[in-house]
Amino acid sequence: MKFLYYSFFLFFISAAVLGQEINADAVMSEAKREVEKGSYDKALSLLEPLRAKFPEDEDIKIYIGRIYSWKKDYKTAEKILLPMADKANPNPEALTAVINVYYWSEQFEKCIFYCDKYLELDPKNADVLLIKAGCLERLNRDKEALTVLEKAYAVDNSNSKITGLQTLIGHKTKNAVAFSYLNISTSNPGQQPQHYGYVEYSHKFSKSALVGRANIGNAYNDTQMLFEADYYQTFAKRNYLYVNAGVSTGETIFPIAKAGIEYYFAPQKRFDYSLGLKYMHFNTTDVTLLTGQVGYRTGNYTLAYRPYYDTANELFSHVLSVQNTNEDTERIIRLELQYGNVPYLYLYNNFIEPLKAYRIGLQYQHRIGSSFFIRPVFLYEYEEYSPEKYRNRFNAQVILTKRF
Template structure:
């Protein structure tokens, strides 16, 4: 009863002229009052709707739908302190009422400081210990507050939850990607060719890279050295992932080589945008200079985050050469276990994309077909060590009548600090 009298007192003191105006409301049926208040709210007459909700709560202090509508009116009128009083009442008296938790999620985005938001989330966690979405929001706020280590620890713990929604998993992956300052890595790639290839039987490629995260942008320097038995060479790359906001980021890559194994220049750019909570679209292009000729490919992609799965479809279209439009289609799948750095992955595709740095030759021979499949695992050991192992098989036309097969294997290691 004390809480009810306190709530009534707040209504009479915070809205000084409101009681007088509420007296003009002669309706005593609280259901009718709620319907009238809801209509005024939808018509954006928040003051009049507020008068009705105050009157309704005078008659029925425990009419939760009226109180919820009153909170929405107060938010619309930017009276957050008064709205918090009503929200606190609901959290004490009816925390499991169907529309209370959505209010809590909305309230999180209305705080003016990270400190107040975190304090609110700490209190709410005791009331809704099973709501992972609120903990995801807490990890996001910790990152905004530049408490990177705390944000990362929390995100790593949360992403183990099998019940995570696709949206929450996507947000946690972003947090984990943004809470690493430096990485160094090395990758070894091996390709074994079938007897149909007359000039070589195996290729070896070693790539070494260093990554530094400047606030929300990752910048990578990479050197690729390839030994193809009869000749060898190196490709030098600079890569960046600028992040614009929580939904949009980009990828940019520049590569240079002086020789015959790789293109003299390669440039890549893509823009990524997350929409409809679980989808991510990609739009971009690739440009290479080879034998004093330039070739451009457009890239289009769509990714869906569904529970513990990452599902991605991409296509590369172009350039047009010898009256043939070169095309690559691929489907990528990841199954996450543990956290964002632990997953199984596979790729199925036709054609060789320009992103395959060491084997992209289709631009020279556009009428020859290629199909491939890759399967692998990415696994962490502790917080700093990441290992990746994969194997694949590719079959392609060498000439119009001869097919060749390739067995591919990759071993990678990264260290984060």
């Protein structure tokens, strides 16, 4: 009988304990549903009695601390979470909750301290590395932030937030240098290849930028140079003015002097426009090109049309382009279809006749790390070099850029 008595007694005690556990789980589930609805106070009213009944249960306390942080009651959240984060063997969940409290409340130095404390336990946690890098960036400690981002990228190279923060830091840099080489070759019939290159330096100010560029060209058994400068003045996010001027050391490969101006503006959300002109002075004549652009943006794609009108020769040329841009990685893929005497970069001479030219071009920009870019460009032309006579023309270029 005693055995049966104790057996029944233990059964009822176990059932009661089990009931408490099930009840606790039910309360937590109900509280989470209230949190999903944004009813933070109701969720807290459910959890506070549970915390009083189980004062040593850290999961309950951590979740309550998180709710206070979501309510933006950061002081209360800090008071609840810090004892679990500061003990000798800190609770990792409490550490992540404290990290969020300090990041959201913009206490970046404290946030970095607890990020480091968490990374002692898990040095390859990409989320914590990203938060630490974000704190460093907000404190303008950009070099340290980039070092942390490299570690995060090594762990998770698919996280767009990592590459996005790298881009944000890169846009804050003031200086850049670029080097380019362009080769122009022809076939059927062929002629001696032409070689062009440039080196440029750019510096950004608060609302403007200045670029200096030295070009060199080797063509027609001659070598000449062109020195030019670009100036950009920003008026709004997508409204800016571009001005260009240059002089050369010769008369044939490059214009003796050149100048250009173009204004870009975006009065509508998806559309942007520009109007401009380019002027080139040669030894025998002058060339004036009227130009502009209309572009339509949808998602990561931009469809644009740009005409050129040569006023001296009364020639129209056309460029239709499609560009895909990934703003986080700064990757660009651009396809161009061209017809007529379109200036290829800075190249345009005074040997203009009403001859046909059809072109298709492809270019790609890829960022390596946070500050180095490589941009290959290829343009194929089927050009009428003499009336009713056509040949193939290949333009291959590579541009390397380093910003700092």
